[in-house]
Amino acid sequence: MKKVMIVDDEIGIRENIRSCIDWEKEGFHYCGDAPDGELALPLIHEWAPDILITDIKMPFMNGLELTSIVRTQQPDIKIIIMSGHDEFSYAQEAIRLGVTEYCLKPISAAELIQMLHKVSKQMDEEHQRMTNRTITKEKLLADLCGGLIGTTDAIESAKQLSLPLSARYYTIVIIDVRLTDDSREPESLMKKLLPILEETRDPHVELLPYIRSRTELVLLLKYHSDDSISVYLEQLRGRVRMELEHTFKCNIILGIGSQQERLQGIHVSYLEAEEDKYITRLTLQNRASLREINLDEQTNLFLDRNSFLEFLKIGSPNLRDHFVQEFAAPLQSFDWKSSSYGFYLLNDLTLESFRLANQLFRMSDHSDENITSLQQTIRKITCWEDCTQYLCSLLDLLWQRRAACSGKYSDVIDQVKAYVSREYNNEQVSLKMISAHVRISPSHLSKIFSQETGQTITEYLTQIRIGKAKELLKTTNNKTFEIAYKVGYNDSHYFSNIFKKTTGFTPREYRTQGTEESQAGPSDMRKEPMYE
Structure with a gap:
């Protein structure tokens, strides 16, 4: 039975x-009463009621003062406020203090019983939810990574665990540990890794780890600055990983997900970390196979992998065939039937292409199936023509993935463009200012804007400013420094340099010639630094 206590000066x-309520029959225990808040406090501590019914207007300590203290010291007690004063200010204050019910005197026994049962039912439901949600730190982190828990439940569970979950950014790192000595247990090794990972972490990055399986450790990274995480992740992939492998005689494969701003985004980062780990493992296996290949002069070939990746990012489909012909030219004389070196080259290129695609845009959940299918295709290549056909197909596949993701952020892109159109004449406009306006982190906004438009935000801002400058040069007699100021450049010399780089003309030449050839398009934009 739930215990009920009354506080009223009458x-x-x-x-x-x-006397008017059969407490036991209704399922309650009446534990006692008090004439004011001051006398009630020690009794509340002694009796620990589940439900406290208190009047508002009382001497010494009124009901709202009592409520404020009880809510702080014993927040689980449900409070019903009774008042004979039909004043909205009392109700407002009661709601602010978190009372469960608010009612006006006089109240009948039937109404009070109904209210008590309502509060009792609410308590039962809350208890059931808490029971169902009894959770460990590991379970909470696993549910966040698996996308199995909502934001509200995650925050409440973290509070229950006294776990600081709130942060500006989140990133998932998966550490796959494989022992070179079968006599040791991987679970005990991963527990030894944690203190070292904690010691080597960036002071601005907080680690929340959990052991996912016998061979996998998952880290939820929490941080508040873009600057700290990039350096830390680079160290984690390089120096820290090698030190751990050397110290513990093991092989470590890392998978790193994207930066996310919301708790629900942790699941996305986890999926991307899984994908990154999978591609990293395949890449290492592929490079290990190179040691088994009997190299000769024929396999001493070089493919400019960076040029292929750059073309994947910004290349045009109508230039695909020409690019692939030039890119694969070193393989024209390669004997595909006598050596597996060609498989190594194309497999390595394929894996790096998928890694880049995952960074640029969200790939499908079946990338592993795609890679397996592509590897089977590579093994069937017998001539140079097969090779070029494969490379064209690889580009087409990844471009299709990019197209499938396009349009997802159209609203955000529209907001950015509208903001730039309004604020282009403000010299202080920066990536950081724009990202704050659209409520997306600078790094993520930069990524999706480039992905959706083919331009960086800096290039777009410059395009708008130079376009406005052209208009002013043609329609006004303003001097160059005046026009520079009006389009967001306080330094007229810098403005003139940017104008010429963009259009091929100085502002004076453009005004004098006024030729159509001076109308440079977005593709002619050069990159300039974004000043924060």
Whole structure:
């Protein structure tokens, strides 16, 4: 039975409530009453009621003061406020203090019983939810990574665990540990890794780890600055990983997900970390196979992998065939039937292409199936023509993935463009200012804007500014420094340099010639630094 306590300065009301309700029959235990808040406090601590019914207007300590103290010291107690004063200010304050119910005197026994049952039911439901949600730190982190828990439940569970979950950014790192000595247990090794990972972490990055399996450790990284995480992740992939492998005689494969701003984004980062880990493992296996290849002069070939990746990012489909012909030219004389070196080259290129695609845009959940299918295709290559056909197909596949993701951020892109159109004449406009306006982190905004438009935000801002400058040069007699100021450049010399780099003309030449050839398009934009 839930215990009920009454606090009211009118003895008649207390006696009436006590005697008019069959407490046991209704499923409650009446533990006692008090005439004011001051006398009630020690009794509340002694009796620990589940439900406290209190009047507002009382001497010494009124009901709102009592409520404020009880909510702080014993927040699980449900409070019902009674008042004979039909004033909205009392109700407002009661709601602010978190009371469960608010009612006006006089209240009948039937109404009070109904209210008590309502509060009792609410308590039962809350208890059931908490019971169902009894959770460990590991379970909470696993559910966040698996996308199995909502934001509200995650925050409440973290509070229950006294786990600081709130942060500006989140990133998932998966550490796959494979022992070179079968006599040791991987679970004990991963527990030894944790203190070292904690010691070597960036002071601005907090680690929340959990052991996912016998061979996998998952780190939820929390941080508040873009600057700290990039350096830390680079160290984790390089120096820290090698030190751990050397110290513990093991092989470590890392998978790193994207930066996310919301708790629900942790699941996305986890999926991307899984994908990154999978591609990293395949890459290492592929490079290990190179040691088994009997190299000769024929396999001493070089493919400019960076040029292929750059073309994947910004290349045009109508230039695909020409690019692939030039890119694969070193393989024209290669004997595909006598050596597996060609498989190594194309497999390595394929894996790096998928890694880049995962960074640029969200790939499908079946990338592993795609890679397996592509590896089977590579093994069937017998001539140079097969090779070029494969490379064209690889580009087409990844471009299709990019197209499938396009349009997802159209609203954000529209907001960015509208903001730039309004604020282009403000010299202080920066990536950081724009990202704050659209409520997306600078790094993520930069990525999706480039992905969706083919331009960086800096290039777009410059395009708008130079376009406005052209208009002013043609329609006004303003001097160059005046026009520079009007389009967001306080330094007229710098403006003139940017104008010429963009259009091929100085501002004076453009104004004098006024030729159509001076209308440079977005593809002619050069990159300039974004000043924060």
